[in-house]
Amino acid sequence: MADKIRVGIVGASPGRSFASIAHMPALQALPDFQIVAVCTSSQQSADAAAKHYGAPLAFADAAKLAAHPDVDLVTVSVKVPDHYQPVMAAIDAGKHVYCEWPLGRDTAEAIRMRDAAERRGIRHAVGLQGQVSPAINYVKDLIAEGHIGRVLSGTLFVNAGNWGKTIDRAYQTDRANGANLMTITGGHNLDVLCHCLGEFRELSAFAVSQRDHIPLQATGELVPKNVPDQLVVSGIVGDGAVVSVQVRGGMTRGHEFLFEVHGEDGDLVLAATSRASTQRQELTVRGARGAGVERADMPIPTKYSIVPNDVPEGSPYNVAQLYTRLAEGIRNGTKVTPGFDAAITRHRLLDMIVRASETGQK
Numbered sequence: 001m002a003d004k005i006r007v008g009i010v011g012a013s014p015g016r017s018f019a020s021i022a023h024m025p026a027l028q029a030l031p032d033f034q035i036v037a038v039c040t041s042s043q044q045s046a047d048a049a050a051k052h053y054g055a056p057l058a059f060a061d062a063a064k065l066a067a068h069p070d071v072d073l074v075t076v077s078v079k080v081p082d083h084y085q086p087v088m089a090a091i092d093a094g095k096h097v098y099c100e101w102p103l104g105r106d107t108a109e110a111i112r113m114r115d116a117a118e119r120r121g122i123r124h125a126v127g128l129q130g131q132v133s134p135a136i137n138y139v140k141d142l143i144a145e146g147h148i149g150r151v152l153s154g155t156l157f158v159n160a161g162n163w164g165k166t167i168d169r170a171y172q173t174d175r176a177n178g179a180n181l182m183t184i185t186g187g188h189n190l191d192v193l194c195h196c197l198g199e200f201r202e203l204s205a206f207a208v209s210q211r212d213h214i215p216l217q218a219t220g221e222l223v224p225k226n227v228p229d230q231l232v233v234s235g236i237v238g239d240g241a242v243v244s245v246q247v248r249g250g251m252t253r254g255h256e257f258l259f260e261v262h263g264e265d266g267d268l269v270l271a272a273t274s275r276a277s278t279q280r281q282e283l284t285v286r287g288a289r290g291a292g293v294e295r296a297d298m299p300i301p302t303k304y305s306i307v308p309n310d311v312p313e314g315s316p317y318n319v320a321q322l323y324t325r326l327a328e329g330i331r332n333g334t335k336v337t338p339g340f341d342a343a344i345t346r347h348r349l350l351d352m353i354v355r356a357s358e359t360g361q362k
Contacts, residue, residue, distance in 0.1 A: 005096075005330055008037035008071040010062045010086045011078035013045060014052045018100065018315070019077035024053060026320035029311040032327040033073075039065045039086075062086035066093040073098065073330070077127075079171060080179035081105055084113065091116045096330055098323070100127040102187055103343035105178030110347050114340035123329040125336045126343040129318035130192040132325060134304035135283035139261070139268055140196045148263030148289065154243040156193050156259045160185040163229045164250030166217040173214060173225040180227035182207055183350060186247050190233070191346050192259065192270075193245060198238025200349060206232045207357040210249075233353055235362075257283070265289055282313055 007027055011019045027033045037057035040046040050058035059065040066074050066089040074090035076083055076099040083099055090097045097117065103126050104110035117124045130136050143151060162168065163181045171177045194200070207228040214225045229249035237243050257272040266289035273282045288295040307320045322338075329336035356362060 004034040005032055005327055006034050006036040006070055006072045007075055008039065008057070008059075008065045008068070008073070008095075009035065009075045009077065010039040010065065011076065012038035012049045012053065012055075013040050014049055017077065019075070022315040022319045023075055023077055025312050026316040026323055029308060029316070030320055030323055030327070031308070033323065036070050037065050037068060063089040063093075066090040066095050071095060073326070076100065079169070079177075080183070081171060081177040084109055087113050088116060091120050091122060094120055094122060096123045096326070098125045098127070098326060099340075101343060101346075102178050102183045103340060103347065105176065107344065107347040107351055109178075110340065110344050114344055117340055123326060123333075123336050124340045125322055125326045125329075126338050126340055127319070127322070128188065128191050128338040128342060128346065129322055130188060131195050131338045131342070132321035133192075133283065133318050134300050134321075135270060135285050136192055136195065137304050138285055138298075138300045139259075139270055142268060142287070143196060143261065143263075147266065148261065148268055148287070149265030151197060151238070151241040151261060151263045153262045154193060154197055154237070154241055154260065155245075156189060156243070157246040157248065157255070158185060158189045158257045159251040159254070160229075160247055160249045161252035164252070166215045166220075167223075167225075168217040170216055170223050173223050173227060175227050181247060181249050182228045182231050182353065186231050186233075186245075186353075187346050187350060189247065189257070190245060190349060191342075193243060194237065194346075194349070196259075196261070197241055197243065199345070200352070201236045201238075201240075202362050203233055203235030203352060203356055204362050205234075205353040205356040206230070207353060208232075231353075266293075267295065269295060282317075 009019055014020050027035055035055050038049045038055050039059040039062050043060040046058035046060050073096040076086045080102050087099050160181050172179050208230045209228050213222045231247040233245040259270040261268045268287045270283050285298045286295040287298050306324050311320045326336050
């Protein structure tokens with residue numbers, strides 16, 4: 001491998017893509033990496049993207065990008081139903097892989113990718129960026145260290161404003177595509193809760209669709225919808241804490257994200273400072289211990305930031321944190337967290353939620 005880890009990005013169109021607003025600036029700010037290749041849906045757009053980002057290689061075929069000898073790591077940042085083929089192409093070529101969340105359209109697809117990656121002995125990471133957030137990991141450690149005593153309860157709610165009266169991506173209305181309010185917004189935020197408090201021991205859930213058709217934002221065309229636009233999950237996690245989670249579709253006012261944890265000796269609160277989604281925004285931490293004490297700001301120790309100071313805040317920051325972990329794993333041949341196994345854990349939780357909602361059972 002060259003001195004720098006050479007990255008090929010699948011889904012690199014400049015503009016609104018997550019790769020353009022998060023992966024590109026993150027990689028450009030990290031000394032361990034060099035962007036050498038891009039792949040988009042056509043050669044013309046790939047050539048334009050390569051010129052825009054200064055990448056020497058451009059492809060319209062993800063398998064050809066993965067097979068190129070100058071590529072060490074393949075990043076897959078396209079819509080969820082299109083994850084499988086480029087991830088498997090990278091694995092088949094023996095290249096390391098960073099894939100956005102959700103890993104697959106369903107658990108079975110995610111397992112096939114994880115097993116293939118393990119057989120080839122490559123390093124793999126999944127874009128559950130909340131697990132590398134400085135604020136979230138600070139709260140996780142405070143809880144583990146007993147800062148608030150035994151955890152009794154946790155309450156998390158998050159807005160999903162794009163799941164309102166219209167939708168801008170038709171493929172997100174079909175459950176078979178694995179990209180909807182429950183899997184994307186729900187998956188990211190449930191992952192934060194479980195990362196801090198532990199996995200669900202039992203749960204009840206309502207995954208509710210309040211409309212069976214929805215207009216496309218661009219055209220007004222009504223398209224069928226068989227995915228939830230509201231999600232409520234309650235249960236018991238970790239060592240017995242009782243938790244409640246609500247994902248509110250179509251809500252654009254009020255708190256964007258709020259996670260409150262109550263312990264025998266105190267409380268902790270994670271809150272949003274912007275309207276970006278949880279895994280890619282700055283969060284504040286507040287807490288209090290003892291009776292009659294008001295919550296106060298708790299500055300996040302610098303040890304939780306593992307990236308250079310010039311990494312941009314917002315969307316690129318936690319992506320850069322995860323790339324830094326991935327670089328360490330690639331250099332040292334060690335496991336990367338969160339990897340594809342973490343994705344399977346979260347996919348299985350979503351399966352439990354669907355079963356609980358459909359059967360009315362815990």
